[in-house]
Amino acid sequence: MRISGTEIDFEVGKNQTVLEAALAQGFEFPHDCTVGTCGSCRSKLLSGKVDAITPFGYTLSREELTAGYILSCQAVPQSDIEIAVDLEAAASHAETVSGRIVETRDLTHDIKLVSWEVERSVSYKAGQYMNVRWPGGPGPRSYSFSTEPGEGGRTRLSTFIRKVPGGAFTEALFKGELDDAAFEIEAPHGHFWLHDGDGPILLVGGGSGLSPLMSLLEDAVSRSVQRDAILLFGGREERDLYYLDEIAEIGRRWKGKFEFWPVLSQTEAPGRRFGMVTAEIPAAIAELGGVDGLQAYMCGPPVMIDAGVAALTSQGVPIDDIHYDKFTDASTGGN
Known part of the structure; x- marks a missing residue:
């Protein structure tokens, strides 16, 4: 096996x-779940079978499969x-720190802002996520950072968490049963971050998916x-x-x-777009001046x-310029 653009084979x-x-031969390679759900190890097959x-196809879109991704x-x-x-x-090495919840704040009827204070600073890239473990829990849950990383990392780690009905973690969290719990947090994880470029940026989010987008935007502002x-x-x-307001x-x-551009899918409201959020992608691309250089x-x-992938590729956005983080829950075998 050869990795294109490197001396690695x-x-x-x-x-x-x-x-x-x-991994067995000591090479750093992007990954997390190892069972085919998170997409962190997505690679492009250039030759061979x-x-x-x-x-x-359980994780990758039809467009990605057509482009040769595995x-x-x-x-x-x-x-x-x-x-x-x-x-x-794979360049950022995850470490495990202990911490406790220091803030929970209702953002909507089913989404909270949750912040942990941890024992030492955690460095990450805007857009990445952390794996959270709690006493007696069945396994880790993954949540994206909602703030820009700061210089030297942060000891206060924040995210947006949506309540999953029947969820082992979120049911207890929303009832306040974990306010005094000792957590283990492993971070950073993920390969979602703002890539270099001069062209326009189109960001699309839904639900708690606003969390990494806010981190990415705050970081971009701080870097001018x-x-x-x-x-x-x-x-x-x-x-x-x-x-x-933020x-x-x-x-x-x-x-x-x-x-x-906020978009509502079930009820119409004055001054709001109505329909599926991905249906607004063509109009947004046109407003940004077309697909040239767009990420x-x-x-x-x-x-x-x-x-979203289907809408973007149909408009001519190259699949390699489309970056995403799929938010799943434990019932689907994901995060």
């Missing part, structure tokens, strides 16, 4: 996955292969990034819109054009991401 054993072989332990944790080579992968995504941007955010009704402040400080960043449920 090595043998992969019989019935061994690409990811297993890379692989078999999939679990179908790649999940390295599920890919077993059937020949010599060459892949392209963002090794920068000067690129035109539109933030599309979808909710069912007016009560699902939140953080409006978004307005981003707009005031943004270098370049910044527009916020798209999406966070939200799988159905929104898949619809």
Whole structure:
């Protein structure tokens, strides 16, 4: 196996996955869940053939599959292969810190802002996430940071958390049963962050998917990034819109054009767009001057991401310029 653009090549054993072989031979390779749900190990197959332990289409969109993307944790080579992968995504090493909740605040009827104070600073890139473990819990839950990283990292880690009916973690969290619990937090994880470029930025979010987008936007403002941007955010009704003052402040400080387009899917309201948030993608692209140099960043449920990828590619946005973080819950085998 060869990794394109590097000097890295090595043998992969019989019935061994690409990811297993890379890690066994000491190479840093982006990954997290290792079971084909998070998408962190997404790679592009440039030549050769692989078999999939679990179908790649469970996580990847049709457009990604057509473009040759695979999940390295599920890919077993059937020949010599060459892949392209963002090794920068594996460059930040996760560490585990202990912490306690110091703030919970209602943002909507089913989303809270939750902050932990941890024992030492955690460094991360805007857009990345943390894995959270709590006493007696069945396993970690993953939540994206909602604030820019700050210099030297942060000891106060914040995120937006949506209540999942029957969820082992969120039911206890929303009832206040974990306010005094000792948590273990592993971070940073993920390969979702703002990439270099001069073209416009289109951001699309839904529900608690606003969390990493706020982190990304706050960080871009702090670094004086000067690129035109539109933030599309979808909710069912007016009560699902939140953080409006903070978004307005981003707009005031943004270098370049910044527009916020909230979209309601179930109830119409004066001054709001109505329909599916991804249906507004063509209009947003036109407002940003077309697809030349455009990068798209999406966070939200799988159905929104898949619809967004389809809408963006149909407008001519290259699949390599589409970056996303699918928000799933434990019932779907994801985060």
